[in-house]
Amino acid sequence: MWRFTAFEALLGPEDYNPDVTLPVHSSGAGRNAVARNARRSSRSRPAALKGRRGCERRAEGAMWGRLCGSGRILLLAGAARHCGRPHRTQKLFSTSSVLSATEDEPTAPTDSTTKVASKEGAAETPKQKLLKMIGDMKVEVTTKRKFQQLKEQEIKKQATNKQEGLHGGSSTFQNSAEDVQRSKPLNPELVQAASAVASSFPHNKEQAESELLAQLRRHEETTDKQRRGGTINICNVISEMTVKRQSPAQRGVRISNRISLEMDEDGQRIKPGRPSSHSDSGRSLKAGKRLNIFTKASPETENALKTVSSPTIWDLEFAKEIAAVTEQPPRNGFEEMIQWTKEGILWEFPIDNEAGMDDGAEFHEHIFLEKHLKDFPKQGPIRHFMELVICGLSKNPYLSVKQKIEHIEWFRNYFEEKKEFLQEI
């Protein structure tokens, strides 16, 4: 699998040529965008015919991507065929020196790769083609890997449906593309290109060449398989391709580069090694050391710290600010009533006889006043009179219970005083 790391190194981490990218990249967002672009390009065939040749081929490639299930590689191959402009390649190689140290395959040591890169003249088109083709592949894989893994199943399903749908309309199209695909590994031009690349390696030329060719053949196999039945999961292919990702060291370099860039923003450069030591691959909230500055306070000291003092304006305003964070307008009438109740401008629910009575007495003490008539005669006009009195009192909301009892007391004393006269009568 070293080929991918090798060519990724040549390409540099961020630098791929926008010209060679497929329409897939252009709107680049998610699974649906791919489907959409593919369909669009397949449908806009008349327009594409009129346009540039490259454009047409791109459309072809994209369409193949859809027809062949998840045949991402085909799509790339299609795109790769029209990329041979020298000036772009030069740009492509310009970043290679930084990351060339990432080689970990002994057969292709670092300096040789760089040499390939630097030696590339403007005229060596076959080699460039090959490099670019594989370079594209890597780009594709890295940018699309994520949602591929997520969504490959649906894509496959859709793609097969699509295949049926499009079969009739675009058979000639398909044939032409198919021809190209079939002939690809047998294409002497490519073999030539591969050997050209291999020849520029100082050692192990044969091995390099055969490995290159083997890889190309493998592409052919996978595409064939997928075209026939779509039985091979693209996920497997892609995961294989990306098994060899960057080594931790390489990533460290990358991250520290990024960090040092940020340092530049800050106006100062710091040795990249130091901050990046923490930011290594397995970043997680679970693992790591604590700062070890504070010690946990014991409950007693905590309580001791909570000194009671009147809230300052800072505290009041902070509380207000916090409350405002979750303040929501009422979502329905009841919530509005809740709000009003809290503001104190609505009768409190449940509405009962006790609203507004706050002398601490219960309603029955206000209403059932017979128990205060024990000292009065059990019958007769006085009893009758007193019953009328308590009836009136029980309906009076303006007197407190105490006042009512005092009122009854007054009558008791009064009749007590007048007892003699009454008995006389």
Add this chain to the structure above:
Amino acid sequence: MAARRVGVSSWYRVLSLSRRCGRCSSTNTALGKTVENSEGAQEEIVLPRRKTWDKLAVLQTLASTVKRDPTAAHYMFHDDPYLMPKNSATARLFSLSKESGRNAAKYIIKEFPHFFDKILAEPNIPSLMPEICTPQIEGVSEEALRERINLRMVKASVDLFDQLLQAGTSISLETTNSLLDLLCFYGDGESTQEKESEEKEDLEESEVNASEQETPKRPPQRGSHPFASRWRENNNAERIFKIMPERNAHSYCTMIRGMVKHGASAKAYDMYTELLNDRHKADVHTFNALITAVPFLKDRFLERWELIKMFLNHMAQQEVQPNVQTFNAVLKTLRRCGGVGRSMAVPVIKEMEALEIEPSLATYDHLLSIFYRSADLASSGIISEVLDDVEKRSFTPQDPDDAKFFISAMQVCCDLKDIKLAYRLNKAVEKGDNWKFLDMDRLNSYWSRFFSLLCMMEQIDVVLKWYKEMSPSLFYPSPKNILDFLQALDAANHLEMIPSVWEDMKQLGFSKRRDLLEEVLSLMSRDQHPEEIQLAFAKCAEDIKTVHEQSGRDQASVEWTGSALGSVTVLFSRAGRTQDAWSMMERFQQINRIPTDLVMDEFLNCAKQTNSPDEAIKLVKLAASLGLPSSQKLKSRVEKEFKLSENQNARQKELRAAQGKSRH
């Protein structure tokens, strides 16, 4: 029968809820006791003297039975059908105007209480009475000063303080400190009430000046208010602080907080050194303020971190226990420390864990922004760990930044294109009272991000379901959402839904957005569809045509573009509306555009289908007059496919002759 059953079950729910609420209020402990007793032994049953209800229990129960209506706007807009918002901008405008109307009413009551003399109620409702905000204590005394401080009258307090000082009265430390609190909080500016009265004077002035020149001046004035509240050199707070005979820690602390709040970070740091020299201890709020000021004190990332660490160490030395805001302040500062922030954030979180301080949502918000600032850091590790934590807990607000979490988390989900994370996040939002952290603006941007992600990643049926569920009641789609939605429809091959989307667009007031119009038209005109759909599309196209041709007095109409015109023509042609299509064709000439070959072909097809050779000839004429290279081809096609009458033939010939002439 079924209805009755539903009714019964809902009643059960009400009852059970009310029971729960009753327990929440839990003022009836006596009742609980009796139940226990009766279960234990046959003792006398003690009736509670009185059953106290939570005053909100009934209402809360009732409120919980009302569910959101997905087709309706928010409750606050129900008052006035004329003021139903159409899109997020109007929703914002209307809700703000409602609130400001309320504030205006309060202002009037407060300002002119003498107009409201019929305010006696039985029983009296104190919350409806105007607040007393004029000082009741006359004269020069410390009491009067304290009252003015409580009423937050900045200027009056300072004046009174000076008078007291001149009279030689000594003022207690406590009062002076609370005066300092007031001055530092408002940055020696005016508190809101006084600001209002100032603005009122402003207004009156401008009225007097009969103000055509004044009006453009006002907005910048208002904008300059925050600058006015910046810390000034030797302001009253500093002056009073200097002449204080004795100062305690509180005096220093409030000065530091005021300076940080009003952007005088360097001064705050100096004040902190003074505090240390005076052998006082700062409190936790002061340290929090100092930590938030760190980015303004140091430029280099590592130095910033060193300073934070120094403050934290000082806290430990002074035995000040940190709180959640302390760590939030640390993380907030680490947001501005680049790579150092990323490497130190985890130890900070670990420290919180070790101290058993529960993170608030703001903590997580800062974490996300530290780790996902650069969009290329495509690892979902941190956010899924954060979500693990968030799912486990329910949150109460603890930090003003808490509200930002859900939005930034959704943004991260969008950046990562991770729909599963987004679903998890959405679950967390719906849990408990978490939804309250999203106010109206935030809710809108949260959902519009979520919706864009759905359009991008989900199957179309799911997208449609969400769209129906949330569209007017939770959020108003933005133009970008509509664009995403159209693209999702396209990807799923559901273009027949476009007319209904167009209806929604009109409803939302997006019918004049050129980008949307172009997208709708290009999607509709791209492929040939069954006749029924074509007719619906043509109707849509007619709508769009009227949008272009409306000569609204208030708004400028949308200009035709060549592609829009072409698409509309194609749509009319495909629906067999030859006359309409021809009128569109004529418009090409009016706006100096050239129809594409595709448009002319479609038109010719239409003319052929409806058997109207006249239109075909007109087209050839048009092409010829525009000098198009395709006119020759069109002409031969017309000759081949149409049976032309004598007259028409003659016209054809004329045309050819004219062409020949022009060529020579």
